[in-house]
Amino acid sequence: MKIIVDAFGGDNAPLEIIRGCADAVKGLGVDIVLTGREQEIRRVAQENGISLERMEICDAPDVITMEDSAGDIMKAKSDCSMALGLRLLAQGKGDAFVSGGNSGALVVGATLIVKRIKGVRRIAFAPIMPKNKGCFMLIDSGANVDCKPEMLQQFGIMGSIYMEKVMGIKRPRVALANIGVEDHKGGELQHSSFALLKNSGLNFVGNIEARDIPDNAGDVIVADGFTGNVILKLYEGVALMLMGKLKDIFTHSVKNKLAAAVVLGDIKALKQNFDYNEYGGAPLMGCSKPVFKTHGSAKAKTVYNALRLTKAYVEGNVVDEIASSIARYGADEK
Amino acid sequence: MKIIVDAFGGDNAPLEIIRGCADAVKGLGVDIVLTGREQEIRRVAQENGISLERMEICDAPDVITMEDSAGDIMKAKSDCSMALGLRLLAQGKGDAFVSGGNSGALVVGATLIVKRIKGVRRIAFAPIMPKNKGCFMLIDSGANVDCKPEMLQQFGIMGSIYMEKVMGIKRPRVALANIGVEDHKGGELQHSSFALLKNSGLNFVGNIEARDIPDNAGDVIVADGFTGNVILKLYEGVALMLMGKLKDIFTHSVKNKLAAAVVLGDIKALKQNFDYNEYGGAPLMGCSKPVFKTHGSAKAKTVYNALRLTKAYVEGNVVDEIASSIARYGADEK
Numbered sequence: 001m002k003i004i005v006d007a008f009g010g011d012n013a014p015l016e017i018i019r020g021c022a023d024a025v026k027g028l029g030v031d032i033v034l035t036g037r038e039q040e041i042r043r044v045a046q047e048n049g050i051s052l053e054r055m056e057i058c059d060a061p062d063v064i065t066m067e068d069s070a071g072d073i074m075k076a077k078s079d080c081s082m083a084l085g086l087r088l089l090a091q092g093k094g095d096a097f098v099s100g101g102n103s104g105a106l107v108v109g110a111t112l113i114v115k116r117i118k119g120v121r122r123i124a125f126a127p128i129m130p131k132n133k134g135c136f137m138l139i140d141s142g143a144n145v146d147c148k149p150e151m152l153q154q155f156g157i158m159g160s161i162y163m164e165k166v167m168g169i170k171r172p173r174v175a176l177a178n179i180g181v182e183d184h185k186g187g188e189l190q191h192s193s194f195a196l197l198k199n200s201g202l203n204f205v206g207n208i209e210a211r212d213i214p215d216n217a218g219d220v221i222v223a224d225g226f227t228g229n230v231i232l233k234l235y236e237g238v239a240l241m242l243m244g245k246l247k248d249i250f251t252h253s254v255k256n257k258l259a260a261a262v263v264l265g266d267i268k269a270l271k272q273n274f275d276y277n278e279y280g281g282a283p284l285m286g287c288s289k290p291v292f293k294t295h296g297s298a299k300a301k302t303v304y305n306a307l308r309l310t311k312a313y314v315e316g317n318v319v320d321e322i323a324s325s326i327a328r329y330g331a332d333e334k
Numbered sequence: 335m336k337i338i339v340d341a342f343g344g345d346n347a348p349l350e351i352i353r354g355c356a357d358a359v360k361g362l363g364v365d366i367v368l369t370g371r372e373q374e375i376r377r378v379a380q381e382n383g384i385s386l387e388r389m390e391i392c393d394a395p396d397v398i399t400m401e402d403s404a405g406d407i408m409k410a411k412s413d414c415s416m417a418l419g420l421r422l423l424a425q426g427k428g429d430a431f432v433s434g435g436n437s438g439a440l441v442v443g444a445t446l447i448v449k450r451i452k453g454v455r456r457i458a459f460a461p462i463m464p465k466n467k468g469c470f471m472l473i474d475s476g477a478n479v480d481c482k483p484e485m486l487q488q489f490g491i492m493g494s495i496y497m498e499k500v501m502g503i504k505r506p507r508v509a510l511a512n513i514g515v516e517d518h519k520g521g522e523l524q525h526s527s528f529a530l531l532k533n534s535g536l537n538f539v540g541n542i543e544a545r546d547i548p549d550n551a552g553d554v555i556v557a558d559g560f561t562g563n564v565i566l567k568l569y570e571g572v573a574l575m576l577m578g579k580l581k582d583i584f585t586h587s588v589k590n591k592l593a594a595a596v597v598l599g600d601i602k603a604l605k606q607n608f609d610y611n612e613y614g615g616a617p618l619m620g621c622s623k624p625v626f627k628t629h630g631s632a633k634a635k636t637v638y639n640a641l642r643l644t645k646a647y648v649e650g651n652v653v654d655e656i657a658s659s660i661a662r663y664g665a666d667e668k
Contacts, residue, residue: 132575142513145521179476179563187479187560210568214575226521229513230564234544238572241466241548242608246580249600256600262593266583274576 001029002094003310005303007036008063008081010100010296015044017100018052020303025054027304028311033094035060036081060084063101066296070104074112082106086113089289096290096310100281100298107143110284110291117319119326120286121151125225125293126159127232127282128167128309130274132215137163139285140225141232147224149192152176156197156204157325158285159220165316166283166309167219171203175218177227178207189224197222200329239274281306283313286322290314335363336428337644339637341370342397342415344434344630349378351434352386354637359388361638362645367428369394370415394418397435400630404438408446416440420447423623429648430624432640434615434632441477444618444625451653453660454620455485459559459627460493461566461616462501462643464608466549471497473619474559475566481558483526486510490531490538491659492619493554499650500617500643501553505537509552511561512541523558531556534663573608615640617647620656624648 005021007014014036021032031054034041038059045052060081064073073083082101086109089097097114099106103125111123126139139159144151156174163172176194178186183194185207197204208217210231223231246267250260260267281294281302290313294306339355341348348370355366365388368375372393379386394415398407407417416435420443423431431448433440437459445457460473473493478485490508497506510528512520517528519541531538542551544565557565580601584594594601615628615636624647628640 132578145513177564179479179560179567209571210564210566211571211574213568214571226513227561227564230511230544230561231568232544233513234547234565234568235572237543237545237548238569239576240545242573242576242604244466245604245607249597249604252600255596259593259596262589263583266586266590270576270579270583273579 001311001314002031002033003307003314004033004035004085004088004094004097005307006081006085006097006099006101007034007041007057008060008101010294010298012297012299013100014041015048016299017303018045018050019048019300020298020307021055022050022052023300023304024307028308030307030311032056033058033085033088035085035088036063037061058084058088064105066102068102068105070102070108073102073105073109077105083109083113086110086291089291090114095314096292098292098294098303098306098310100294100296100303100306103142103293106291106293107284110287114287114289114291116286117288117323117326120154120158120322121148122154123284123286124155124158125282126155126162126285129232129235131213134216135167136213136218137167137220138228138232139220139222141223141228141282142225143284144225146226147189149189149196152189152193152222152224153196153200153329154286154326156202156220156222157200157329158322159222160202161321161325162283162285162313162316162318163219165318165321166312169219172219173205174202174220174222175205175208177210177213177221177223177231180209181207183207193222243271243274281309283309287319289319335645335648336365336367337641337648338367338369338419338422338428338431339641340415340419340431340433340435341368341375341391342394342435344628344632346631346633347434348375349382350633351637352379352384353382353634354632354641355389356384356386357634357638358641362642364641364645366390367392367419367422369419369422370397371395392418392422398439400436402436402439404436404442407436407439407443411439417443417447420444420625423625424448430626430644432626432628432637432644434628434630434637437476437627440625440627441618444621448621448623448625450620451622451657451660454488454492454656455482456488457618457620458489458492459616460489460496460619463566463569465547468550469501470547470552471501471554472562472566473554473556475557475562475616476559477618478559480560481523483523483530486523486527486556486558487530487534487663488620488660490536490554490556491534491663492656493556494536495655495659496617496619496647496650496652497553499652499655500646503553506553507539508536508554508556509539509542511544511547511555511557511565514543515541517541527556577605577608615643617643622653624653
């Protein structure tokens with residue numbers, strides 16, 4: 001398997017990206033195509049003693065940054081490492097593409113360069129997030145601010161397939177993010193989406209309240225991109241704030257510091273469990289070939305995890321499975 | 335000042351309600367009108383040695399429960415303690431009304447019995463919530479699923495007045511809940527609301543991301559009721575889940591239990607800081623007279639806090655201030 005990787009996506013590029021790729025060559029047995037400034041990649045690899053064995057480099061002079069607008073990937077920044085990676089994927093030069101760069105640009109580029117699976121209305125950004133036990137997929141979490149019910153139905157179908165094939169969850173519970181559990185809750189979008197999701201052959205568990213998302217309410221949480229983005233970011237915000245408060249407690253006196261030393265390992269494990277880096281990132285769902293977004297702040301370990309999940313994304317035939325499901329359930333909605 | 339209180343609203347009614355009222359008579363110097371089953375109120379007060387001094391009782395045979403639909407307050411349950419309280423308020427038999435009962439019914443009843451301030455489009459449910467330092471108002475958090483931009487503008491105006499007059503925050507920072515900080519972020523509702531809020535004479539700090547809400551992004555967070563409800567409930571859900579995880583850590587071994595004993599007081603204080611009960615509840619904004627919703631699980635202390643805030647709601651002339659602001663800024667939007 002050959003995975004194309006944007007060597008210049010994210011805050012720690014290219015060093016941590018290259019390092020994660022080198023680990024993946026050894027640990028996962030994958031071949032890598034790196035896109036980005038070739039000279040810099042070679043220099044950084046050499047300076048840090050990283051082997052580039054089984055890694056090909058495709059030179060891209062430019063980088064798309066967080067400050068660039070998403071559409072720039074097709075215009076001013078069409079020579080960037082992300083755009084090149086997507087073109088190589090579209091041309092069949094690799095089996096999947098991974099980037100830690102600008103999420104908006106990745107969605108636009110994936111849509112226009114790699115293209116959608118036939119029948120898929122929109123590509124969704126679908127991070128894997130921690131919950132009380134295990135993890136869940138939040139789909140969509142920001143790629144599509146305005147959604148139609150058919151899009152939410154497709155999000156449910158795509159998310160279910162991913163969670164089953166990649167994360168190994170049998171018959172994933174698909175739930176609709178709503179403001180109450182009763183069938184009639186929410187606005188027009190939720191009413192119509194509820195009916196469609198119910199008739200999609202999914203293990204649809206109905207509406208859930210946001211309160212229950214962290215407590216294992218579902219394996220796939222379906223939302224329009226506005227609501228999903230609010231969930232994604234508030235989740236992180238509340239967790240960060242509470243962890244900060246906890247740190248204050250554990251450092252504000254000598255006796256508390258001593259107590260902290262005792263539970264330090266457990267607290268670190270808890271923090272790690274809520275660290276998105278552990279989950280590697282977010283697949284883009286609906287692309288005609290696997291595209292995976294890893295964290296902008298990804299270090300080598302996260303890059304490795306992203307490559308592990310991307311490998312499973314390819315091996316699970318997720319794209320083909322989605323294509324046939326969408327053809328089956330989405331045919332009359334076109 | 336005379337505050338009408340629903341003696342049968344919430345899980346701990348009537349005992350904890352009566353107890354909180356008795357404390358408020360002493361501590362706040364307010365007079366109380368209790369609505370509900372008179373005999374039961376008198377019996378519970380006597381059995382628990384609670385003085386009913388400066389408390390009037392208005393008999394209401396029925397109670398609206400969480401299982402009843404909101405509209406029942408005008409139909410099957412028009413004889414309930416909540417409906418009676420609202421009627422007494424509308425008739426001028428008291429200065430404000432407090433209930434811990436069914437929130438939906440309270441919004442419907444307040445709208446139809448107490449009525450809105452002239453020019454106010456919708457009554458909003460606006461809980462006061464904890465953040466990193468202090469608290470903020472989330473308006474609307476569920477009363478209005480579908481919102482128009484003019485409604486969000488009014489939410490900002492009403493919230494700003496409440497936070498200044500009742501919570502003592504000078505020039506409260508009003509922020510629009512959005513999926514990015516840039517002016518153009520969000521959907522149509524956010525675009526139009528942004529423009530209106532900017533021209534409302536408020537201390538409008540613009541769009542904020544959900545991630546920053548717990549970290550002091552604003553004193554008044556404006557949202558449509560769907561988004562607000564997701565924020566309200568996820569906030570609680572993430573906090574509960576993390577507190578649960580912390581409890582697991584602190585009880586899973588003897589050494590951890592010993593460490594826990596050292597920091598117990600601090601952890602409890604943290605938990606309390608994130609306990610909505612501490613903040614007493616949520617004012618309904620836009621009613622022609624002050625209506626305040628206290629927690630369904632409220633105990634005497636929370637009822638007392640709710641009465642304290644309700645007293646400030648009356649004394650701050652919040653209703654009159656809103657009426658003149660709405661007349662000033664909302665006139666051309668009708």
